[in-house]
Amino acid sequence: MPLSEHEQRMLEQMERALYAEDPKFATALEGSGLRTYTRRRVYQAIAGFLVGVALLMVGVIIPQQIWISVVGFLVMLGCAGLAVTGWRKAPKPGERPQAGGGGPAARRQSRQRRSMMSRIEERWQRRRDEQGH
Template identity: 45%
Template structure:
């Protein structure tokens, strides 16, 4: 939903005030890409997963069940953490996904309407006794 002219002017004024007050911070915030943040999460999760494997193997080698279980739990937690970050990077559910172009929602809506029209047509044919 686009901003109104008044809202756009207010946003521009806030942005100018931020640049005037703290230009270094404003520049840093402007250049930050959320995907970079999630990629860091993936790297950290990968390192944690490797550490979990090491703990699991260490527990097996030294026959310490508790260390093996902790290693497995670390692996599991890091795997889930990495997968959630991965989904956000590739656009499964998230903020870091590329923004949709204005045409995409319209196309999806048309596809859904086309699908619904096909279902309705099939339903009508079945009701009329013309099964194909």
Template identity: 45%
Template sequence: MPLSEHEQRLLDQIERALYAEDPKFASTVRGGRLRRPSRRRRIQGVVLFVVGVVALVMGLVFIQSLSPGGFPVVSVIGFLMMFAGAVLAITATGGKKGEAAAGEGDGKSAPAGEKDKSRFTTKMEERFRKRFEQE
């Protein structure tokens, strides 16, 4: 659902005020993109998650023999491993990848699939912006 003219004007006014007040923050927020984690990182996260599930279940199954003082240490460690695996699988590292890394003069270009995808997303973003600028 598109914004009304009044809402669009208010949004533009807020944006201009943000740029005027803190241009560094505004450019950081505007240029921020979410990156996908690498395939290797996702696989490592899934494996760690599965190992954590196994540790959690084994800690519950053998609660008497693996729990000093009645506290399920192995299960807690398993849960923490599951959490770490999930975080590892869904987050990307801070390193630059793909188009951003290729554009900084390292002599490498992005693979053809990534170039096409970036062109497509760039086109869609431009169309989206034009649609709101016209209204």
């Protein structure tokens, strides 16, 4: 569903405000999408997993320091979890990321988001009216 002219103007104003406030952050957001972010996150998790394997091996080699093996295993477990969840959340090529699934929680969150947006829009209109008069 395309945005109305009013919504497009509001979006452009917010973009300009973001660029004026923090241009470095704005260009970072512009350059990297969700796919790039999740791919980078998965690569970091894989690297962390390998560090966990190394810690596990060091702990096995040094028998007095068994806690190093435990830490390595926990690092491996955490990084594997991050990699799997990051991989699942990554949108497929050519697909647009969705705000939520389709379950009741996602619909409730979408409804709350819409009501929040309507409140923001009402406040915006009030400010514009107050400035105009």
